[in-house]
Amino acid sequence: MTTPKKITVVGASLAGLRAVQSLRREGFDGEITLVGAETHLPYNRPPLSKAMLRGDDDIQLPGAEELGDGWLPGRRATALDAARRTVTLDDGAEVAHDGLVIATGARPRAIGGGARTLRTVEDALELRRELEAGHEHVVVIGGGFIGGEVASTARELGHKVTLIDSGSHPMRDGLGEVAASWLAGLHERSGVELITGTRVTAVEDGRVVLSDGRTVAAGLVVAGVGVTPNTEWLEGSGLLLDDGVVCDQALFASGRADIVAAGDVARWPHPLYGGASVRVEHWSNANDQGAVAARNLLAGPERATPYRDVPNFATSVHGSRIQTAGLPHLADTAEVVAGAPQDDKFAVAFSRDGALVGAVAVNSPKDLIKLKKAIYEAS
Ligand SMILES: Cc1cc2nc3c(=O)[nH]c(=O)nc-3n(C[C@H](O)[C@H](O)[C@H](O)COP(=O)(O)OP(=O)(O)OC[C@H]3O[C@@H](n4cnc5c(N)ncnc54)[C@H](O)[C@@H]3O)c2cc1C
Known part of the structure; x- marks a missing residue:
């Protein structure tokens, strides 16, 4: 595949913003169009259920101010013609591309x-x-x-x-x-x-x-009963959709060398988990995948790198910090390896067939870091 000259990114949130930044960082000097249904600069969602409910409105995402002229706020993609390489917008306009990043995330049920x-x-x-x-x-x-x-x-x-x-x-x-x-x-x-x-x-x-x-x-x-990936606009495009956009290990939409997906909308076979098909709804996943997917789009499938980061997640509830790494739900055994639940400070290691696949840490960030490293090394 020749290097793209015109790239469209659909979805102007975390994964979309990171894709645009990554394209620029990689030296891409062609045209970038960023289509976003929301009218705001890309912002951070995690504070929406935490600090913002308490009155703190600082949700700015670093880098959002660098979007430039190609950002089309308040515009929704309604269809993709993968053969003609065009995205149709809600006002009927068509945007042509030779590379496409799908970053349309998910919405609550x-x-x-x-x-x-x-x-x-x-x-x-x-x-x-x-x-x-x-x-x-x-x-x-x-x-x-x-x-x-x-x-x-x-x-x-x-x-x-x-x-x-x-x-x-x-x-x-x-x-x-x-x-x-x-x-x-x-x-x-x-x-x-x-x-x-x-x-x-x-x-x-x-x-x-x-x-x-x-x-x-x-x-x-x-x-808060789960989310649905925003893929309706891709129906009829020929892309494989199955609770998300089905991608290969390097985040290329199945069978396509010119389309990648990233963030909450992307489903891919995770190399660390024997190729188990996963879709991850975490901030760090959207942050990292947006950058990697864009880099892979420029590199092309032959030189692309598989996306193999260990999933990471953190939440704060009633003053306690709960962190997870990996995919604990895949495990067949779990063991408390540090601290104790009655002390509100502990870590649990999750294994499948004897190999470490996930970790949960409560108020124990150092244990989480160690276990995350061990998950990566165990694969
Ligand atoms: C309240 C809340 C709290 C959270 N807290 C945490 C947390 O503590 N830790 C954590 O790891 N994760 C957390 N998350 C999850 C994290 O925010 C998401 O994983 C992340 O936002 C995913 O980014 P994304 O860019 O893939 O998708 P999204 O952020 O969903 O962005 C997709 C964008 O695409 C736009 N879009 C959709 N369809 C179209 C279309 N057809 N055309 C154009 N634009 C379109 C949407 O309007 C949206 O702006 C939280 C999420 C929420 C909602």
Whole structure:
């Protein structure tokens, strides 16, 4: 493949911004068009469920100010013609490219009934207004990291909070039994009412209806029940889509030398995990993949490097820092290797067939660093 002269990046958030910066850093002097559905400069989403709900609006992403003329804010891609190499925008305009970076991320699953979700700065500002309005009872549906952080922040702001999760403990899949059970205890010690092992069947008239017949009265309902990758605009393009854009190890869209994907929207066979197909919804993944995907697009498939970083994630709940590395959910065994849950400071190592595949650390950042290194070396 010849080096591209015109590159379109679709999705102007973390992965898209890092792709643009990487193209420039690599010396690409052709035309870059960055298509972004949002009107803001790319911003950081992690503070939306943390500091921003408490009134801190500093969510600027370093480098966002360097976007230049090619940035088309408030414009949505509606179709890709992969053969003609054009992207159609929501006003009917067509943008031609010879290289394409797909970085359209994901959006929260909506459950209706007025339940709020949290993905954008507008969502966070509305939620903040609601929290400031002083609702008596905040009900959070879904105990994943966003639900957990919202529950934690709402408690900090003095609200009565109920957290509903369909699993036996919030975040059991991502953290494993020991850390998830510790987290459930932390929520309860921090004054969150936990309801687990039951599903929400409806949100209506100021109440949440559960599958076991119970109802919970609610002033404000926030749902964090997972995300859907933004791939609708790619339907009919011929790209392989399966809960994300299916890519090869170097992030090229399956069968294409001129299209790469990065961030929450990308699914790829992870070299560290025997080629297991993964899609990772973490900040560091979007940050690093955006840069690597763009570099690979310039290099072409022959000279591209596989994306093999160990996934990394951190969340803060009720003053405790929970970090993960690797993919704990792939493990068949788990062992506490440092500290103890009762001290609110410990680390768990996760192995599959005897090889280290993941780690969770609670208030133990040094242990996490060591385990992350060991995961990389074990592969
Ligand atoms: C509230 C919240 C808290 C989080 N906290 C953490 C955390 O503590 N730690 C952590 O590791 N991760 C966290 N994350 C996850 C992290 O923010 C994401 O992994 C990261 O934002 C993914 O970046 P991305 O660029 O791939 O996608 P996104 O950030 O989703 O950006 C995609 C962009 O593409 C745009 N777009 C979509 N479709 C189109 C289209 N057709 N045309 C043009 N533009 C389009 C979207 O509007 C959006 O601007 C959090 C996420 C949220 C929402």
